[in-house]
Amino acid sequence: MKSVFDPTVETREVVMKCPRAGDLLKNYRIDYVRNGSQPIGEAIKEQNLNSGDVMNELNILYEKNKDHQRGMTKWEKQKVNALIQYIIDAHHSYLYMVLPKLQDMITNIFNKYVGTHPELSHVHYLFSILKIELEQHILIEEELIFPKILAYEKKPTLNALIDIKEFVDDLKREHEHIGQFLKDLRELTNDYKAPEDACDTYRLAYVKLDELESDLFQHLHLENNVLFPRVIG
Template identity: 25%
Template sequence: MEKKQWNENWEVGQIVATDYATARVFAGYGIDFCCHGEVALEKACEQAGVSVAEVLKALDALEPNKEVAGGFAAWPLDLLIDYVLKIHHRYIRRQGPVTLALLEKVEAVHGEAHPELHELHVLFVESLQELEMHLQKEENVLFPYLLELFDASEQGRYIEQMHCGTVANPIRVMRMEHEGEGNRYHRIAELTNGFTAPADGCNSYRLLMQELEDFVRHLYEHIHLENNLIFPMAVELEEKWVR
């Protein structure tokens, strides 16, 4: 993959869509590349309180992603949807309850000394409940139509408009829910001091912080793939292949 020359006018979501390795840089500087991926790098750096020159230097120091030419941006719509379903939806349903059980164990032992664990518990339970409803909307409403739309484009035929009127309507809802989760996990990061166990935290406490950080990392990739790749592709295909 040819190395890109980034500048402050690139949208952060566009940068990550082009080379997902850049997500590590943005995460390190606290720059939101998924829920607000449409923001230009200069503005995103200003909002995060970091130097755009420093971030550009870190981006330029990255080696280009050699795993897949073009990264996720080179994948067709059906493959991206399949990846989200089989990697991210399964991960949330498998790992969410495991992390919650660990959180409840840590809260029972350390909750008195660290009352922030109680708010953390409430937030994580809310997240799992909201995410399950979100996944069901994708699986039962949005993704089946997007796959039908993709198949139509491959076969060069038109299809009828979605029962919601346009794909922009459910996409708008999905984006709003993504932003809600982003805000929730921003608060979780604050409560946990950036997913860092306190000095008196036991091994389970440290494991919990690692599990939560991994959960957020997966969630942000999930949101990035949808907001910055799947949804724009869907809108473009609808313009071409829906009567």
């Protein structure tokens, strides 16, 4: 049987064909959002992983899930307005809900443990900035850029396209920045491993931060690798 993925396939292609591979790549620290055009073989090498083993794992995952995936929405084939609505409903709504809760939890554990776990002061600082950036970012998408894209879909003009391209470049830069925050938070928290003496809130905060990272990876992947190329090529 021929394998669906070989080492030359771009990382974003892997996740588009097999959405479940997103979590696997995340666990291997392979960034399919910011480095979506990187060949998977190269990304595996960079992480000092065994190429044969990881390629095998990806191909098995694809085979196991391909029937299920057939029933899943292939966003690259859907209308742009449906994709935008999905991003807002699934990912932006999640952020509106989870960011304030996480802020409370992180402030709480920062106050309680900063004496014994001083890295929490940096975690608190980084998360607070990330929260502000994300809230502004999704608001600008919803209020300004998504409406421009929807208007362009209805009436495409060269001027509108040039305008959208500039905004999309800004959004991509912000995605880079968000990705860097996530990387720093993961390092600071020792891969979101709560220490032995952590209370339930501390543990839950790290679980929720890990979930936030997974959701943001899927969210930014849909924008960078599916939505934006659909609109600006």
